[in-house]
Structure formats: C-alpha cells, structure tokens
Amino acid sequence: MLVSHGSRAAALVACGALLLAGAACGTGKSEEATTTPQVRLYGTDGNMTNAYAAELKERADLIDGMKGTTPLTPLPEAFKSRLRSVYPKLGDYLYSAEAYDAVVITALATQLAGSTKPAEIAKQIVGVTNNGQRCEKAVDCLKLARSGQDIEYRGVSLNRAGFTDAGEPATASYATLTFGDRKIDDGKTEFVGAGDESAASTKNPPRPYRQRGGKVPSAPLVLGGLLPHTGDLALAYPPLAAGAALGIKDVNAAGGVLGEPVVWLDGDDGTNPDVAKSTVAKHVRNGAHVIIGAGASGISRTVLPDVVAAGRVLFSPSNTDAGLTSVEDKGLYFRTAPPDSLQGRALADVILRDGPHKIVVVARKDSYGEGLQENVRAELERAGIGSDRVRLLTYEPPADAKAPPLDFTAGAREVKEYGADAVLVIGFAESAQVIRALADSGVQIQH
Known part of the structure; x- marks a missing residue:
C-alpha cells in the first residue's frame, strides 16, 4: 500500500495525540512502510507507447506516472490525420514520421540517381538532405529532382539539419512522455532538441540525373518492408507501417519515381533474427532495391551482412543503437532515427530532475538495450552521479512468442534490496x- 505525504502527516498528528494521552504508537510494519523508498519508473522509446499499457492488462495502472523519452518531433495535426487515413486504428505515432521520411528520401535519391541500382541510390541519400534547394513536400521535391536540381529535403522528422556522412540525422527532437490513467498524457508531453547542426555532411553527391522523357528502363523502384509485424517490438508496427504507407501514397500521387509508381513488398522482421533473415532473402529474390527496416537495432545488425552481400540498401526508421554509426556497411546502411548517444543525454536529464539517490537501469540484453544503458550510465556519471549510486541489470528477452515469459523475480529482489528510488526500464x-x-x-512504485 502506498503512503502519501498527506496520509503520513495525518498519521503523525494522530500518533502525537495518542502520546499525549499516554498511549503508545505502533512501530511495526507501518514504520517499515514509511522508510521503504518509493520507486519512480522511467522508460524509453521501446516502451513509452499507449500499446505498452495493454501488455500489463488488468495491472496497467502500475505505469501511471512512468516517464520516459522517445525520438519525436511535434507532429502537425494534419499529418496525424493523414496517417489515420491510411491506418484508421492508429493509436501511437512513434517513428511514423521517421518511416515517412525514409520512404520519401529513398524516392528522391532514386530520382536523382536516374537509376534503381542500389549502389547509385546510396550515393545520393546523404546529399538529398544537404546543400541544395530547400523543399518540404514530396510533390515539390520530386519536381525539382526530375529537373536535375540538387535538393535539401526537410520533412516531418528531419526538419533542423540533414544527415551526417554516416547517413543518420545530425540533430534530433526528443519528447518527454508521461503515463497517466493507463495511457500517455499528451498534456504533459515536453519536447527538447539535441545534436549539432554543424555535424551535417558537406560532401557533394554525384551530379543529379535530369529526366527528359517518360519512364526509365530500370524502373520501377521496389521497396521491401522489414518491419515488426510480430515479436517483442510489434507494438511499434502500426505507426511504422502507417508512415511508410503514407510516404508511398504521396510519392506515387506526385507521379512516382523515374516515371513509374513505387512498388512496396510487405515483410515481417518478427523482432527475430531468423524471421528477419528469411524476409530479407525473399525481398532479394523478388527484386527489392531498398529494404525499409528493421524495427530493432539488433535485428538490423543481424541482417546487414546479408543485405550488403546482396548489394541492397538497408534504411531503418527506428534503429537507435549508437554502435551502428560506425558499423561496416559499404555505404549501404542509413537511418532516420537518431543514435542513442543523443537519447542517453535526454533520459539522464529526465531522471535527474527528480533528484534520485539510487538508480537502477534495467535493459534487455542486446545491442539496443545494453548500448542505451551504457549511454545513460555515462551521462549520469558526467552529471556527477557516482558508480555507487547506479546499478546496471540486464535480462535475456524471450527468443520468440513460444518461449516462456520473462522471469525477472531475482532482478526485482535485487532492486528492492539495493534500495533504489529510480528504475529505468x-x-x-x-x-x-x-x-x-x-x-x-514488494517494490513500492510511485504513481
């Protein structure tokens, strides 16, 4: 049972009255309850969604008050409405803008390359976002690209600066989200910028192709989806799918690429290496030039060698593992999601605002979880939080849907014995x- 400040004060007044009357006050379990620290919960982009509450079912109230960060730009209501037009049951918007921009950037790069050869498309992707004629809508950008004009795309998520030489955003916008009444309380959402605009690439891409007639022989551009229909990250699928679908719709409504409508081949990454590898192989057989995904950073790490060996491009809207910045990719890997080196700072700031004394950071054991865990630890240390005040725990996520549910009993006991008052999951x-x-x-979760 949680003890509020108000109820504790009332109890002290009542106890004082009993003492004046010569009676004794109890010092058993009630005293223990008042000295046991209450724990504030924090989350990240992997669980700060409305769909996450459904995972707790009848115990969804446990996360009321939970706070966390996610890469998120303030989305115009018109864009949200358009997303719902292609995915009517959409309840979250996480990475929808990044998925939309990944599709549009790919289309623009293909148009400027004058070819659907993946290597030629890859050479144009960074340049599409830097040092050209500024444009924001797919129809306007495609018109410029067809005339052979260098462009600087500014979309929904990519609106401050372009890509770095590594093919990822130089800057990012993060939202601080808070659960209330079993869902994200939009009234408490705050936004903060991160990154450095000067980190954007200044390299010039190859000379743009100027389309003078109808369709080009190598068209149409074929995109293969590698998004989490199923698995642990399936809660992020609806906004990712909606963003990609809207991007395809806008590009094709604007006349397509190289004179032909863009083709979308759907595919599941399963949040599972085996499922993802099978999907990649299928896309390669079916002629996909660019693969949009995977959802999770660890899955992209697993399939990237296959994608590179096949000479395709992998373009993720939601990978945040900072280690992917320097991964060996032969120039064929890109992402519209910012690296966790930026999210780590935002998360540490959110946690430190509440003045915690002991912090536990619990992470899934993969490149995403452990990478972000280390980024947060480093930022807490930089802020003056000593190692004696931070404990790192990891867990092995279930291999697939048929595996037994995660058992964190021992870890929970360790959190309680440590006396943490802040837990980041x-x-x-x-x-x-x-x-x-x-x-x-028995950990007392503060709501």
Whole structure:
C-alpha cells in the first residue's frame, strides 16, 4: 500500500495525540512502510507507447506516472490525420514520421540517381538532405529532382539539419512522455532538441540525373518492408507501417519515381533474427532495391551482412543503437532515427530532475538495450552521479512468442534490496514483466 505525504502527516498528528494521552504508537510494519523508498519508473522509446499499457492488462495502472523519452518531433495535426487515413486504428505515432521520411528520401535519391541500382541510390541519400534547394513536400521535391536540381529535403522528422556522412540525422527532437490513467498524457508531453547542426555532411553527391522523357528502363523502384509485424517490438508496427504507407501514397500521387509508381513488398522482421533473415532473402529474390527496416537495432545488425552481400540498401526508421554509426556497411546502411548517444543525454536529464539517490537501469540484453544503458550510465556519471549510486541489470528477452515469459523475480529482489528510488526500464513489450515483478516483490512504485 502506498503512503502519501498527506496520509503520513495525518498519521503523525494522530500518533502525537495518542502520546499525549499516554498511549503508545505502533512501530511495526507501518514504520517499515514509511522508510521503504518509493520507486519512480522511467522508460524509453521501446516502451513509452499507449500499446505498452495493454501488455500489463488488468495491472496497467502500475505505469501511471512512468516517464520516459522517445525520438519525436511535434507532429502537425494534419499529418496525424493523414496517417489515420491510411491506418484508421492508429493509436501511437512513434517513428511514423521517421518511416515517412525514409520512404520519401529513398524516392528522391532514386530520382536523382536516374537509376534503381542500389549502389547509385546510396550515393545520393546523404546529399538529398544537404546543400541544395530547400523543399518540404514530396510533390515539390520530386519536381525539382526530375529537373536535375540538387535538393535539401526537410520533412516531418528531419526538419533542423540533414544527415551526417554516416547517413543518420545530425540533430534530433526528443519528447518527454508521461503515463497517466493507463495511457500517455499528451498534456504533459515536453519536447527538447539535441545534436549539432554543424555535424551535417558537406560532401557533394554525384551530379543529379535530369529526366527528359517518360519512364526509365530500370524502373520501377521496389521497396521491401522489414518491419515488426510480430515479436517483442510489434507494438511499434502500426505507426511504422502507417508512415511508410503514407510516404508511398504521396510519392506515387506526385507521379512516382523515374516515371513509374513505387512498388512496396510487405515483410515481417518478427523482432527475430531468423524471421528477419528469411524476409530479407525473399525481398532479394523478388527484386527489392531498398529494404525499409528493421524495427530493432539488433535485428538490423543481424541482417546487414546479408543485405550488403546482396548489394541492397538497408534504411531503418527506428534503429537507435549508437554502435551502428560506425558499423561496416559499404555505404549501404542509413537511418532516420537518431543514435542513442543523443537519447542517453535526454533520459539522464529526465531522471535527474527528480533528484534520485539510487538508480537502477534495467535493459534487455542486446545491442539496443545494453548500448542505451551504457549511454545513460555515462551521462549520469558526467552529471556527477557516482558508480555507487547506479546499478546496471540486464535480462535475456524471450527468443520468440513460444518461449516462456520473462522471469525477472531475482532482478526485482535485487532492486528492492539495493534500495533504489529510480528504475529505468529499457526494453520492448517483454519489459512489462519487469514492472510486474517489481510490484510482486514488494517494490513500492510511485504513481
């Protein structure tokens, strides 16, 4: 049972009255409850969504008050409405703008390359976002590209600066989200910028192709989806799918690419290496030039060698593992999501605002979880939080949907014995079991 400040004050007044009357006040379990620290919960882009509450079912109230960060630009209502027009049941918008921009940037790069050869498309992707004629709508950008004009695309998520030489955003916008009444309380959402505009690439891409007639022989451009229909990250699928679908719709409404409508081949990454590898192989056989995905950073790491060996481009809207910045990719990997080196700073700031004394960072054991965990630890240390005040825990996520649910009982016991008053949970849908275990172990979660 949680003890509020108000109820505790009332209890002290009542106890004082009893003492004046010569009676004794109890010092058993009630005293223990007042000295046990209450724990504030924090989350990240993998679980700060409305769909996450559904993972806790009848215990969704456990996350009321949970705060966290996610890469998110303030989205215009008109854009949200257009997303819902292609995906009517959309409840979250996480990475929808990044998915939209990944599709549009790919289309523009292909038009400027004058070819659907993946290597030629890759050479244009960074340049599409830097040092050209500024444009924001697919129809206007495609018109400029067809005339052979260098362009500087500024879309929904990519609106401050372009890509770095590594093919990722130089800057990012993060939202601080808060759960209330079993869903994200939009009234408490705050936005903060991160990154450095001067990090954007200044290299010139190859000379743009000028289309003088109808369709080009290598058309149409074929995009293969590698998004999490299923698996631990399936809660992020609807906004990713909606963003990609809207991007395809806008590009084709604007006349397509190289005189032909863009073709979309759907595909599941399963948040599972085996499923993702099978999907990539299928896309390669079916002639996909660019693969949009994967959803999770660890899955992209797994399939990237296959994609590179096949000479295709991998373009993710949602990978945030900072290690992917320097991954060996032969210039064929790109992302519209910012690296976690930026999110780590935003998360540390959110946690430190509440003045915690002991912090536990729980992460799923993969490149995303452990990478972001280390970024947060480093930022906390930079802010003066000593190693004696931070504890790092990891867990093995279930291999697939048929595996037993995550058992975090031992970890929850360790959190309680440590006396943490702040717990950051870095994970996907499976991380709901971490919160269940904390509550079941007697950790007092502050709402």
